[in-house]
Amino acid sequence: MKIIKTAKYKINDDLREKISELEHKQWMHWAKDILKEENISKEREERWKKDFISYKELSEEVKDFDRDWADKVIKIIKTAKYAQLKEVKLRGILKKTKDNFVYLDISNDIINGFISILDDEGINKPPYNLKSFNNVGAHISVIGIDEYKNNEIKEIKEIGQEFNFVLKDLKTTNPKGWDEMKKIYFLRVDAPELEELRNKYKLSKLIEGHDFHITIGVEKK
Template identity: 35%
Template sequence: MVDYARENLPLEGKLVIKSDGFVYLKVDDGYIHTLFPLLELAKKGFKEPPYFRSKDSPGAHISVFYANENVIPKEVGQTFHFTLKDIVIVHANQYESYAVLQVESPELEKLREKYGLSGQLRRHDYHISLAEKKQFQHR
């Protein structure tokens, strides 16, 4: 599946900042709309992530700076490149799981370091969230 994405989807995106200060790399929405059905994750209880709810929603993206990091990069609007690594299921806790496409981007690492932060975002790989699964606790 990663090979399919590598051959059919762009390996770059534009840096965007939301009004709340969240900075992300906007990538082709095909990463979610194409890969989600191909992975057949709906059969396992996963849904597309809620990144398309409104016109302000980011769609498919790679998080770069969280709002609480208080960075307004001069590079907004510029193009950054990445390479695809692997698709993995991450268990955030006992109730939430995510299917993510791990990516590597020395360019994004250098950007974060330029603003005095670690190259990685909260010590995690850069990634594109493809699906989420939430199980609600019964009381």
């Protein structure tokens, strides 16, 4: 039996600086709009305009102000644990490989974003170019090759259509039967539309009894 654990999160210094830089850019957009629309004192206007420069050119004192905001954002991320994403419907396109593996093709940005905040060293992106990953990019498995064959499915009419899904939580497992991997990181997703699709083709609610998920990282032994 596989042991599923909730993954931990971290925010490194590089990400903190990226958030700080983004905060500075957002502030500049806001400040410029305010100067156009409202009566601002000359003193404040001059003070603001001095900081209408790139983040790298800012003094450390001003950067620290942005970093304070970044720390607040970080606390929200750690506390919410992606709660903000749970209310957002994401989409993917249903595709099928030549050997009849049916999957929902999704953006690789999901993987890139989550890898940056995992609390384990030595994490790599999934080897999607390997046969064990069906030679496809970031995806949600929908119908396995054996399922397709054993249930004598001749055609999936929904290939090419969009399906919605919602992120649930980030988990880890120590896979059995995959000797070269120590740990796998994956995002569980809620995908009622995919459940309905499987039901339409007389398949069980979930693929091989597993929750719909996105493998986002692997840790080699």
